[in-house]
Amino acid sequence: HEADAHRTDLMTITRHVLNEQTKYPESRGDFTILLSHIVLGCKFVCSSVSKAGLAKLLGLAGETNIQGEEQKKLDVLSNEVFVKALISSGRTCILVSEEDEEAIFVDPSKRGRYIVVFDPLDGSSNIDCGVSIGTIFGIYLVKDEENPTIDDVLQAGKNLVAAGYCMYGSSCTLVLSTGSGVNGFTLDPSLGEFILTHPNIKVPKKGKIYSVNEGNAKNWDEPTTKFVEKCKFPTDGSPPRSLRYIGSMVADVHRTLLYGGIFLYPADKKSPNGKLRLLYEVFPMSYLMEQAGGQAFTGKQRALDLVPGKIHERSPVFLGSYDDVEEIKALYAAAN
Numbered sequence: 002h003e004a005d006a007h008r009t010d011l012m013t014i015t016r017h018v019l020n021e022q023t024k025y026p027e028s029r030g031d032f033t034i035l036l037s038h039i040v041l042g043c044k045f046v047c048s049s050v051s052k053a054g055l056a057k058l059l060g061l062a063g064e065t066n067i068q069g070e071e072q073k074k075l076d077v078l079s080n081e082v083f084v085k086a087l088i089s090s091g092r093t094c095i096l097v098s099e100e101d102e103e104a105i106f107v108d109p110s111k112r113g114r115y116i117v118v119f120d121p122l123d124g125s126s127n128i129d130c131g132v133s134i135g136t137i138f139g140i141y142l143v144k145d146e147e148n149p150t151i152d153d154v155l156q157a158g159k160n161l162v163a164a165g166y167c168m169y170g171s172s173c174t175l176v177l178s179t180g181s182g183v184n185g186f187t188l189d190p191s192l193g194e195f196i197l198t199h200p201n202i203k204v205p206k207k208g209k210i211y212s213v214n215e216g217n218a219k220n221w222d223e224p225t226t227k228f229v230e231k232c233k234f235p236t237d238g239s240p241p242r243s244l245r246y247i248g249s250m251v252a253d254v255h256r257t258l259l260y261g262g263i264f265l266y267p268a269d270k271k272s273p274n275g276k277l278r279l280l281y282e283v284f285p286m287s288y289l290m291e292q293a294g295g296q297a298f299t300g301k302q303r304a305l306d307l308v309p310g311k312i313h314e315r316s317p318v319f320l321g322s323y324d325d326v327e328e329i330k331a332l333y334a335a336a337n
């Protein structure tokens with residue numbers, strides 16, 4: 002019974018990655034071990050998020066991070082869990098987290114070849130009201146394992162070897178690419194395993210949804226203003242597009258990946274580099290979008306071509322359906 006095959010042929014995320022790694026004969030399973038520790042972190046955060054209200058995990062931790070944001074208890078907890086899990090994997094040498102001002106250089110005794118940049122809890126403003134939040138991560142290879150330096154972290158997004166996110170919503174879904182397409186896995190709580198549920202995700206070439214915080218419209222530049230105007234008042238006779246904005250990047254990007262459309266966090270007069278952080282928000286999501294057949298643009302160039310100057314650098318981003326991003330690229334090109 003073909004239909005029932007998946008019930009007995011459990012394609013877990015570990016098995017799936019092992020299959021993919023067979024393409025790289027030289028791989029020593031290090032990536033699989035690294036990923037299993039990222040997955041452990043995601044399972045922990047998933048469990049904590051689902052009972053945050055019960056475990057008094059709502060509210061503020063009373064600290065402020067380098068971003069100038071008041072850290073939520075779950076921000077701090079998730080960050081500690083991921084840092085410890087990644088270090089204990091023995092496969093990392095540098096970690097960059099939204100919640101840590103400086104990059105973490107792993108002790109030589111626990112050092113491996115991988116650099117992980119991550120946002121342990123994305124969408125923190127939505128924690129206390131139960132709206133979907135997530136974890137975002139990107140993985141680079143160090144240039145010289147014996148001598149990791151900060152330059153190893155300041156690599157263009159196109160050098161990523163893998164990226165993904167985990168969304169803590171109605172179900173816990175982990176979306177991952179290791180460079181040959183995008184796959185989605187859903188946590189089966191009864192097994193404690195992520196099972197392949199969305200093989201080979203492709204973002205629709207054109208969408209009917211735009212996703213932006215319209216509250217910033219007063220400060221937008223001309224091309225963004227014109228694009229949003231076109232979405233609301235199309236001049237080519239097509240129907241107006243729907244606005245969907247959740248305010249958690251992971252949730253907004255996941256919907257864009259599956260349904261199509263465009264997600265925008267533009268620059269504005271207040272924040273000339275936009276709000277989203279290049280290394281652990283813009284790069285991983287841009288990598289996934291390109292792997293799924295979409296694209297990601299900064300207003301000036303392909304997002305993955307950017308080289309960060311600092312680990313918490315921000316960038317504007319327009320990402321999603323290939324044709325939708327083409328539209329906004331044309332408007333920016335016409336403005337220059």
Ligand code: AHG
Nearest residue numbers: 120122123124125126214248249250
């Ligand atoms: P984080 O919670 O990790 O700091 O990220 C929040 C980000 C991102 O999740 C979301 O797209 C964006 O903030 C929403 O910003 P606005 O509230 O300004 O729209």
Ligand code: MN
Nearest residue numbers: 068070099125
């Ligand atoms: Mn934050």
Ligand code: MN
Nearest residue numbers: 120123124282
């Ligand atoms: Mn974030």
Ligand code: MN
Nearest residue numbers: 099120122123
């Ligand atoms: Mn965050």
